[in-house]
Amino acid sequence: TAPVSPPSGTVPLAVVPGDGIGPEVTTEALKVLQAVTPAGVRFEPTHYDLGADRYLATGEVLPDTVLAEIREHDAILLGAVGGKPGDTRLPAGILERGLLLRLRFELDHYVNLRPTRLFPGVTSPLADPGEVDFVVVREGTEGPYTGNGGALRVGTPAEVATEVSVNTAYGVERVVRDAFARAQRRPRKKLTLVHKTNVLVHAGAVWSRIVGEVAGEFPDVGVDYLHVDATMIFLATDPARFDVIVTDNLFGDIVTDLAAAISGGIGLAASGNVNPDRTAPSMFEPVHGSAPDIAGEQKADPTAAILSVGLMLDHLGLPEQAQAVERAVLDDLAARTPGATRRTAEVGDAIAGRLA
Amino acid sequence: TAPVSPPSGTVPLAVVPGDGIGPEVTTEALKVLQAVTPAGVRFEPTHYDLGADRYLATGEVLPDTVLAEIREHDAILLGAVGGKPGDTRLPAGILERGLLLRLRFELDHYVNLRPTRLFPGVTSPLADPGEVDFVVVREGTEGPYTGNGGALRVGTPAEVATEVSVNTAYGVERVVRDAFARAQRRPRKKLTLVHKTNVLVHAGAVWSRIVGEVAGEFPDVGVDYLHVDATMIFLATDPARFDVIVTDNLFGDIVTDLAAAISGGIGLAASGNVNPDRTAPSMFEPVHGSAPDIAGEQKADPTAAILSVGLMLDHLGLPEQAQAVERAVLDDLAARTPGATRRTAEVGDAIAGRLA
Ligand SMILES: CC(C)[C@H](C(=O)O)[C@@H](O)C(=O)O
Numbered sequence: 001t002a003p004v005s006p007p008s009g010t011v012p013l014a015v016v017p018g019d020g021i022g023p024e025v026t027t028e029a030l031k032v033l034q035a036v037t038p039a040g041v042r043f044e045p046t047h048y049d050l051g052a053d054r055y056l057a058t059g060e061v062l063p064d065t066v067l068a069e070i071r072e073h074d075a076i077l078l079g080a081v082g083g084k085p086g087d088t089r090l091p092a093g094i095l096e097r098g099l100l101l102r103l104r105f106e107l108d109h110y111v112n113l114r115p116t117r118l119f120p121g122v123t124s125p126l127a128d129p130g131e132v133d134f135v136v137v138r139e140g141t142e143g144p145y146t147g148n149g150g151a152l153r154v155g156t157p158a159e160v161a162t163e164v165s166v167n168t169a170y171g172v173e174r175v176v177r178d179a180f181a182r183a184q185r186r187p188r189k190k191l192t193l194v195h196k197t198n199v200l201v202h203a204g205a206v207w208s209r210i211v212g213e214v215a216g217e218f219p220d221v222g223v224d225y226l227h228v229d230a231t232m233i234f235l236a237t238d239p240a241r242f243d244v245i246v247t248d249n250l251f252g253d254i255v256t257d258l259a260a261a262i263s264g265g266i267g268l269a270a271s272g273n274v275n276p277d278r279t280a281p282s283m284f285e286p287v288h289g290s291a292p293d294i295a296g297e298q299k300a301d302p303t304a305a306i307l308s309v310g311l312m313l314d315h316l317g318l319p320e321q322a323q324a325v326e327r328a329v330l331d332d333l334a335a336r337t338p339g340a341t342r343r344t345a346e347v348g349d350a351i352a353g354r355l356a
Numbered sequence: 357t358a359p360v361s362p363p364s365g366t367v368p369l370a371v372v373p374g375d376g377i378g379p380e381v382t383t384e385a386l387k388v389l390q391a392v393t394p395a396g397v398r399f400e401p402t403h404y405d406l407g408a409d410r411y412l413a414t415g416e417v418l419p420d421t422v423l424a425e426i427r428e429h430d431a432i433l434l435g436a437v438g439g440k441p442g443d444t445r446l447p448a449g450i451l452e453r454g455l456l457l458r459l460r461f462e463l464d465h466y467v468n469l470r471p472t473r474l475f476p477g478v479t480s481p482l483a484d485p486g487e488v489d490f491v492v493v494r495e496g497t498e499g500p501y502t503g504n505g506g507a508l509r510v511g512t513p514a515e516v517a518t519e520v521s522v523n524t525a526y527g528v529e530r531v532v533r534d535a536f537a538r539a540q541r542r543p544r545k546k547l548t549l550v551h552k553t554n555v556l557v558h559a560g561a562v563w564s565r566i567v568g569e570v571a572g573e574f575p576d577v578g579v580d581y582l583h584v585d586a587t588m589i590f591l592a593t594d595p596a597r598f599d600v601i602v603t604d605n606l607f608g609d610i611v612t613d614l615a616a617a618i619s620g621g622i623g624l625a626a627s628g629n630v631n632p633d634r635t636a637p638s639m640f641e642p643v644h645g646s647a648p649d650i651a652g653e654q655k656a657d658p659t660a661a662i663l664s665v666g667l668m669l670d671h672l673g674l675p676e677q678a679q680a681v682e683r684a685v686l687d688d689l690a691a692r693t694p695g696a697t698r699r700t701a702e703v704g705d706a707i708a709g710r711l712a
């Protein structure tokens with residue numbers, strides 16, 4: 001992934017606020033984006049109304065024409081998608097598979113980037129977390145997320161349902177190489193492969209082999225391996241040991257929610273669905289869900305959405321602006337009064353104010 | 357699962373000490389078993405030399421004749437299996453798949469039972485864990501653990517490797533029913549299904565449907581559902597919310613290691629691989645691995661192996677003896693001097709001494 005030159009002029013941005021708290025946190029993310037935009041650049045957001053409400057009103061999840069339009073933007077900012085839990089009008093996974101994962105797969109977001117840092121002033125549920133500062137590079141386009149599988153004799157006592165995890169050398173190699181490059185740019189230069197090679201021996205073999213092969217190109221990066229179950233133990237007892245983790249789509253989903261929890265909660269966890277080859281726009285979103293129970297109440301913390309803007313700026317060739325966003329968030333976190341609550345917009349205003 | 361009548365006379369026990377620290381912790385487990393055995397019962401252990409050392413010496417993992425012999429016992433006590441990490445003479449998963457999982461599958465251990473309790477006097481890595489006392493009922497005979505899958509063009513840039521998670525109504529229903537029955541016997545009577553139904557829609561549908569169906573037979577049990585990623589967050593921030601968790605084989609593997617970590621470490625985590633229909637012997641083992649780095653040094657904590665003996669006694673119809681083992685462990689934990697280390701045999705002696 002070569003450094004990209006900074007944009008100039010108009011930068012078209014697709015914005016998918018989504019459901020629940022998605023629109024609220026997206027408003028604040030855009031506020032911060034405007035505040036940090038350098039002279040000579042103009043982000044031009046186009047809003048796309050997608051998610052549970054649109055599906056319930058029209059039966060549409062992601063029309064092909066909308067996908068084609070989104071594809072023409074330089075990046076995508078997404079709030080959160082997902083209806084109310086237990087809403088029987090929403091078939092399980094229809095929005096996740098049909099919208100969120102469809103975007104990740106169609107736009108070839110093979111690097112699902114999830115930095116984890118315990119920021120100063122933020123409380124961890126761990127008594128003694130140490131210095132938590134690592135990045136999870138989660139594969140985003142294969143593994144158990146392909147939708148491969150099916151079911152036979154559905155709804156009967158003889159039902160058989162399968163889920164097929166698909167792992168290709170092509171898919172594993174490109175994400176592993178990206179993870180090595182990221183590890184090489186970090187002070188500790190350490191990469192940990194997380195998998196379950198002692199049980200998932202076929203998938204495990206291709207991951208292990210390729211990590212071993214690519215390691216030869218990055219002789220200054222230290223490599224180790226952990227089973228996903230052992231990773232749980234280390235995340236709870238010694239998260240400071242991690243620098244860069246590379247792992248498959250499902251293990252990455254699980255590992256990153258625990259990583260977010262131990263570093264202060266998913267209210268602070270940002271993510272990038274990155275297409276490093278830039279053949280399609282990358283997408284940036286908070287790790288949290290749509291939290292319909294608090295939607296519209298200005299209770300959601302927009303920090304994760306704002307940090308996702310930071311990841312987007314970095315990807316678009318504006319690393320200084322990315323750092324400014326992160327610094328503003330850090331300052332805002334350090335200035336928070338413990339126990340005090342702020343409205344969603346107040347947090348956005350405070351962070352944008354530091355950038356103005 | 358009907359209550360079983362207590363055994364009398366000779367109870368044949370297959371003992372597989374295994375590798376690394378396995379033999380040391382097994383010795384202490386057997387010591388405690390002898391100390392707690394009631395009058396009129398005699399446990400007769402037969403040792404089976406299986407694991408990395410046997411494989412390296414003979415190429416044998418689990419000969420059919422040995423499996424047939426083991427099958428004739430009333431229960432199996434297992435220490436731990438697994439060779440040194442990175443030992444290239446051991447193909448990935450050969451012992452796990454060929455020995456441990458083969459026993460679980462051949463003997464139809466469909467309930468992989470993993471109680472999690474934060475015992476008084478034990479330190480959790482969580483700052484404020486609350487009262488942690490739950491049981492994970494992990495499915496043990498299907499899901500991604502079936503070995504189903506394969507690879508094409510192995511070792512080339514065109515490699516494709518698959519892992520197939522197999523989920524049957526037959527397999528899900530029996531473990532779900534067992535979990536409901538356990539929840540019904542506990543004061544809080546709460547069952548949480550953990551899965552990833554929004555992505556793994558085929559497998560998720562059969563799990564959701566069957567939990568819904570079986571719930572009708574247990575109207576006094578409260579039921580909820582959590583995605584596996586959200587489960588990570590709750591285990592880190594509010595583990596006291598859980599009572600009984602039912603989940604698939606792979607999610608159960610991941611959830612139980614985190615559960616063990618937050619409740620004081622895998623040195624204390626016991627497990628039962630239970631065949632509730634009693635068509636074959638059940639197997640009891642600590643959750644921890646063989647820890648070859650400290651093998652033979654009398655550094656391993658045998659408590660998890662000893663608590664596994666408690667689970668075995670309960671399964672064999674000796675619930676009072678099971679409770680006595682748990683009480684002795686609790687007393688031993690409460691009496692431990694913080695910071696002091698004891699040799700493996702000292703811990704076993706102390707616990708056995710409380711039972712004599
Ligand atoms: C909503 C869901 C499909 C998604 C995932 O599993 O990837 C989410 O949990 C995430 O981590 O972004």
Ligand SMILES: CC(C)[C@H](C(=O)O)[C@@H](O)C(=O)O
Binds near residue numbers: 452453457
């Ligand atoms: C050793 C391994 C095959 C096993 C598993 O994955 O089940 C272990 O991690 C466990 O939890 O008992």
